[in-house]
Amino acid sequence: MSEPASTGRPMLIRKGERLLGNLSLRAFTVWYRDIKVWTKFYKASILGNLGEPLLYLLAMGWGLGRMVGTVNGIPYIEFLAPGLICSAAMYAATFECTFGSFTRMTRQSTFDAILATPVSLEDIVAGEILWGGTKGFLSGTAMLLVMSLFGLVNSFWAVLALGLAFLIGLLFASLSMIVTARAPSYDFFSYYFTLVIAPMFLFSGIFFPVTNLPGWAQTFSWFLPLTHGVDISRALFTGNVDWSIFADLLWLTVFSVLFFTVAVREIRKRIIL
Amino acid sequence: MTTVLSASDLTKRFGSFTAVDGISFNVGKGECFGFLGPNGAGKTTTMRMITNHLPVTEGSLSVLGMQVMANARKVKARIGVVPQENNLDTDLKVLDNLLIYSRYHGIPMKEARKRALQLLEFFQLADHVKSPITQLSGGMQRRLLIARALINEPELLILDEPTTGLDPQARHVIWQKLRQLQSQGVTLILTTHYMDEAQQLCDRLVIMDHGRILIEGSPRDLITKHAGNEVVEIRLRDDEDRESCLDAIGGMIPEGTEVECSADTLYLYSPDATKVLTGLALDSNRTILHRRATLEDVFLRLTGRDLRE
Ligand SMILES: Nc1ncnc2c1ncn2[C@@H]1O[C@H](COP(=O)(O)OP(=O)(O)OP(=O)(O)O)[C@@H](O)[C@H]1O
Ligand SMILES: [Mg+2]
Numbered sequence: 001m002s003e004p005a006s007t008g009r010p011m012l013i014r015k016g017e018r019l020l021g022n023l024s025l026r027a028f029t030v031w032y033r034d035i036k037v038w039t040k041f042y043k044a045s046i047l048g049n050l051g052e053p054l055l056y057l058l059a060m061g062w063g064l065g066r067m068v069g070t071v072n073g074i075p076y077i078e079f080l081a082p083g084l085i086c087s088a089a090m091y092a093a094t095f096e097c098t099f100g101s102f103t104r105m106t107r108q109s110t111f112d113a114i115l116a117t118p119v120s121l122e123d124i125v126a127g128e129i130l131w132g133g134t135k136g137f138l139s140g141t142a143m144l145l146v147m148s149l150f151g152l153v154n155s156f157w158a159v160l161a162l163g164l165a166f167l168i169g170l171l172f173a174s175l176s177m178i179v180t181a182r183a184p185s186y187d188f189f190s191y192y193f194t195l196v197i198a199p200m201f202l203f204s205g206i207f208f209p210v211t212n213l214p215g216w217a218q219t220f221s222w223f224l225p226l227t228h229g230v231d232i233s234r235a236l237f238t239g240n241v242d243w244s245i246f247a248d249l250l251w252l253t254v255f256s257v258l259f260f261t262v263a264v265r266e267i268r269k270r271i272i273l
Numbered sequence: 274m275t276t277v278l279s280a281s282d283l284t285k286r287f288g289s290f291t292a293v294d295g296i297s298f299n300v301g302k303g304e305c306f307g308f309l310g311p312n313g314a315g316k317t318t319t320m321r322m323i324t325n326h327l328p329v330t331e332g333s334l335s336v337l338g339m340q341v342m343a344n345a346r347k348v349k350a351r352i353g354v355v356p357q358e359n360n361l362d363t364d365l366k367v368l369d370n371l372l373i374y375s376r377y378h379g380i381p382m383k384e385a386r387k388r389a390l391q392l393l394e395f396f397q398l399a400d401h402v403k404s405p406i407t408q409l410s411g412g413m414q415r416r417l418l419i420a421r422a423l424i425n426e427p428e429l430l431i432l433d434e435p436t437t438g439l440d441p442q443a444r445h446v447i448w449q450k451l452r453q454l455q456s457q458g459v460t461l462i463l464t465t466h467y468m469d470e471a472q473q474l475c476d477r478l479v480i481m482d483h484g485r486i487l488i489e490g491s492p493r494d495l496i497t498k499h500a501g502n503e504v505v506e507i508r509l510r511d512d513e514d515r516e517s518c519l520d521a522i523g524g525m526i527p528e529g530t531e532v533e534c535s536a537d538t539l540y541l542y543s544p545d546a547t548k549v550l551t552g553l554a555l556d557s558n559r560t561i562l563h564r565r566a567t568l569e570d571v572f573l574r575l576t577g578r579d580l581r582e
Contacts (some may be wrong), residue, residue, distance in 0.1 A: 036365070108362070114377055116356070117349055118346040273287060273327060
């Protein structure tokens with residue numbers, strides 16, 4: 001069938017429509033399913049996602065912080081904490097949409113069961129990613145609570161970090177779904193964590209300003225999604241909010257959408273033969 | 274009779290391998306239509322095209338008057354699917370499996386709860402509302418799987434091997450429920466490896482092999498046409514025995530009888546077997562079985578006795 005050429009819409013949009021035309025609000029039913037399951041063991045889950053950033057906060061913030069003193073004029077622990085909210089969101093979403101989604105896609109055949117209903121494949125992928133974003137949000141919230149107990153929340157803007165945690169969650173959930181679509185087995189994820197997530201964690205400016213790095217590494221760092229999250233988060237926590245965070249926000253949004261479209265395509269390739 | 278499903282030259286290829294090779298069939302409203310065939314015949318592939326899980330490579334497939342895939346959501350809203358592999362949601366308890374599934378179908382919560390409880394009652398699972406899936410027996414899981422497929426009150430129910438691996442009690446319960454559904458006007462399409470199941474349930478059936486349909490018809494007609502009325506099975510001791518046996522009965526085989534040799538058995542498909550039997554009765558220490566022809570005879574004659582991978 002040939003498409004009428006007179007639709008007059010740019011090719012990118014037409015392509016997007018063909019790819020995502022099957023997306024609907026039914027995505028939320030998949031999201032709801034995941035929440036429902038999570039409420040059964042949320043304690044273990046929150047603790048798991050919170051554990052690591054919390055340890056970093058204590059070890060680095062207190063231990064290393066004593067040696068470092070201040071960074072850019074603020075105590076090290078205050079420099080560090082906003083970044084850890086971002087990494088907590090990243091880890092939560094990534095675990096969910098790698099190990100979690102992979103299990104639902106393969107071993108449990110959950111996707112297969114859902115595909116027998118009016119829920120489309122696009123809805124399923126979107127639902128999983130929404131859930132990943134939600135996990136990011138939940139981890140971010142837990143982290144924010146802990147930080148406020150430590151007296152590290154001094155700016156009203158910091159509340160917006162929860163929205164940021166959700167966005168970071170969406171982005172990494174989308175990226176993870178691409179990896180999940182390509183993963184032959186669970187072992188594959190250990191490569192992803194070692195080669196992608198760990199460098200992300202270390203070089204996105206959580207532990208030291210990106211400007212400390214040599215020029216080429218700074219460029220590299222710009223391509224890490226987490227760098228932009230950390231930038232925004234730090235601005236929110238210090239209260240030094242300026243227009244530059246909109247550039248970061250745009251970066252995160254554009255790449256989330258991009259990763260999501262690729263994720264849909266890759267999952268389709270994997271399960272619709 | 275209105276047509277619920279119509280396939281013509283339906284083909285599915287995986288890469289260069291043809292799993293379903295240009296099959297055509299129609300299913301009328303309220304019918305129970307069966308698919309028989311050895312492992313790898315293409316039954317599941319056909320079912321998964323009907324359920325919109327797999328895109329059609331060639332040919333046309335219309336379900337409830339709509340082409341599949343292009344109308345995936347609309348078709349799926351009106352059919353029920355019982356897959357070959359159990360895919361109940363093991364993260365959820367019994368009732369929640371049905372309730373969450375209702376959400377996928379967009380059924381309002383109150384209505385969903387009502388239907389779910391009715392279905393659990395109907396399938397004798399009412400005592401297990403709160404059980405985890407892993408605590409259910411195989412038979413209960415199958416029943417729950419069928420219950421789940423009915424939550425949207427489908428007009429057409431697709432069942433891929435609904436009773437495989439179940440004990441006789443569980444199978445009979447499922448058969449009875451399926452007949453009850455059929456009497457309520459639900460159209461059934463099922464695949465099975467059990468000939469008695471096909472004979473019990475199916476109004477019409479096809480036997481498939483290597484992606485093609487070999488024959489189509491009602492169980493009774495197919496038996497009469499392809500296996501005669503009666504079968505005599507003569508167990509053989511060795512190759513030599515086969516020859517002597519064939520010699521012995523050579524003159525007594527009535528007209529219209531067909532003889533088939535397998536590894537250790539001689540099969541005589543005959544309109545009248547008494548003649549053969551009287552002849553053979555002389556040799557008393559031979560194992561001889563005289564029985565009515567069944568669908569299994571038709572199946573084996575058409576698809577051969579070799580094992581499939
Ligand atoms: N995704 C796939 N990729 C490649 N080949 C496949 C795929 N799915 C099925 N096949 C092949 O298609 C053929 C038909 O498979 P199908 O599952 O439809 O058989 P079946 O009749 O349901 O068999 P069974 O009785 O064992 O369930 C088999 O040879 C199978 O190996
Ligand atoms: Mg099968």
